[in-house]
Amino acid sequence: MNYSEVFSKAWKIVWKFKALWIFGIFSSCARLNSGGGGGSSGGGGGSSHLINSGGVFAFPNVVLPKQVFQWYLQFQNAWDTEPWGVFLILLAVFFVVMALVVLSLFLGVLGRVGVARGAWLADDGEEKLNFSRIYNESKPYFWRVFLFFLLLFAASIAIGGLVAIPLLLVIVFTLGFGLLFLIPLLIVVSFAVKILIEQTIVAIVGEDLGVFAAIERAWKLLVEKPWPQVVVGLATSIGEMAVMFVLIIPIFLISIFFQTDAVIGVGAIISGAGFVLYLPVMILASGILYTYIGSVWALTFKRLTQPLVPAVVEVVAE
Structure with missing residues (x-):
């Protein structure tokens, strides 16, 4: 397979058919599964130690930033005074989160299908691929890919439940040395599964x-x-990690404000405004990234199953 042809052709498709960027943004909903992390805690000022004082949400020996601790106290006070009100709010938040998860799954599947279908058609020589055309072309395949993702979810739960205890036993009985063999094995297996999914x-x-x-x-x-x-x-994996690392750096810099007393004042406003202004840039960049990755995989599959045949020009002697 001609790798340079695949990567360059994928970029030409991404740049020419910008409607695919929308599907790339949707696609990121089914690709990004990382959770957000908090800042590190230190032993200096700006932190508070929670002790077990008998409150509902009190935990011993927990160190939190000052502002988080204040939010915690406000939440605990609200729970003590209006427990049913807090419970209903938490229940509403739970349903909102579940609705967002379902919505992200639908959009993610539509994005994955749209990028793959659009790249396939573009490689076939299509000259006009707007959003409605790509969307209509994607509809016949949506529910099959959606079912595929549901099967992946069910399989991951089943396999995780089956191997969790044996893995734990291996780690315990080998005093942790089993991880030296398990981690490379899990990396190889997960990499193969990623290729199969694509x-x-x-x-x-x-x-x-x-x-x-x-x-x-x-x-x-x-x-x-x-x-x-x-x-x-x-x-694609190395490129994805590199691009996402670059995109996350500004968010990390913005979050630094929340590790200091600046959060109680102008720092919070500046940080919040900076995040709001940067978020569209990050969404657009990630959309272009995943459009490109999806296009590369579509062309890879096509080149491996339908190799390009050099054009033969017949010369007619006069």
């Missing part, structure tokens, strides 16, 4: 296969032609 989606969208037929197709392709997919997987 190629299964393209198989559904590009070859109009059912879910299980697409999984079988992607598996056979991985077994028969592993190295091109490994190279593409490594390149």
